[in-house]
Amino acid sequence: MKQFSDLDPLLHSQLRLAVMSLLISVQEANFVYIKEKTGATAGNLSVQIDKLSAAEYIDVKKHFEGKKPVTTCKITPRGIDAFESYVQNLQQYLNPK
């Protein structure tokens, strides 16, 4: 009789959801690319990437390309699971009976 499943609060955030949405369909993406695609400010993105990383929804690696620092993000299996069940749960809200 309970009809609304809880939505993972980590994913129920516009920017974090956008990041996960990008990462789910791509092997990996770097900070600048994600920033452009999402339209986020660098500061906000940095914080949200940290949170996704802390939850191990994504894997973050930093290296240099020539002289420039590059931050690369990749979704983890755990992240894929979380995203998929978030989408699943959200359907109850979007297509009410």
Place this chain on the structure above:
Amino acid sequence: MKQFSDLDPLLHSQLRLAVMSLLISVQEANFVYIKEKTGATAGNLSVQIDKLSAAEYIDVKKHFEGKKPVTTCKITPRGIDAFESYVQNLQQYLNPK
């Protein structure tokens, strides 16, 4: 190049979305019913209903039934529009290309 539409922050909240989801498929519903269906606390629900009402996404009426106060909520046309475009926009996040 930007691919994510902004999500109406008023609707991008678990409880408010649940309330709207309930109201969209029903003519009207009262406070107690919504509280039970959503599992929210009364305080939280009261606050969130106020916000939806302030945005004129819902219409709130209070009356007495016998000796008991009853708060009735009904979605407005504006609320229906908002809900529908929220759902629309959200699809970009859920079904990434």
Place this chain on the structure above:
DNA sequence: GGAATTTGGTTTATAAAATAAACCAGTTTA
């Protein structure tokens, strides 16, 4: 060659939200 700008971020401060706790007026129950 030195000041100003850009790149690729991080850290910190502020604003906004969600949630919980306390409260209230009236009613019913023991």
Place this chain on the structure above:
DNA sequence: TAAACTGGTTTATTTTATAAACCAAATTCC
């Protein structure tokens, strides 16, 4: 008649999101 319950609202606290400030290194401009 005191205690508990109903149907909420208000206020306080915690959590989040966002913005602003900052940093180091590299590049560009005069």
